[in-house]
Amino acid sequence: MKLRQTNSVTVAAAKASIGRTTAFRLAKNPRLPSQKTKARGRRRPDPLAKIFDAEIVPLLRAAPGIRAVHGEEQEVILRQIHEPGLLGLSDFTDMTALGITIAGQPLDHLL
Known part of the structure; x- marks a missing residue:
């Protein structure tokens, strides 16, 4: 909701990772699904x-x-086929330059 206060509906939808049509629908009727009236049943047998x-x-x-x-x-x-090296992570980023601390102690770690 904060994104909509400073941006257009299209920009707010892109920043919130939702579709533009969904954003317009939510802007038109911001009530939660539990607050909306239930859809009526069949009109004919x-x-x-x-x-x-x-x-x-x-x-x-x-x-x-x-x-x-x-x-x-x-x-x-649900068969799972794991091909060696296809999805493996082998690149690490050194995060010590960010100065992350836990309880005042510097944390040396790799991301």
Whole structure:
């Protein structure tokens, strides 16, 4: 909010690392989501409600490619491949020139 007091909405959004459209939306209505009224429900009845359980769910269970919600549980495997040297850190910055102290004692460290 402080950025918006001294900058335009576009500049404040860039400094806060949010999208410009989000910044305009927040400037228009700054209330928190918990303070806003709840969205209303359906305005018309669901046309598939009568046949969903009887016809559509069996189709979803039978088709292995599209049964993300219906069907037996799937095992989730997130494979991680670590290639040597690709993401390793080997450059250190000497931070002693900044004069960082802890409890009055100088701290010699590398960042």
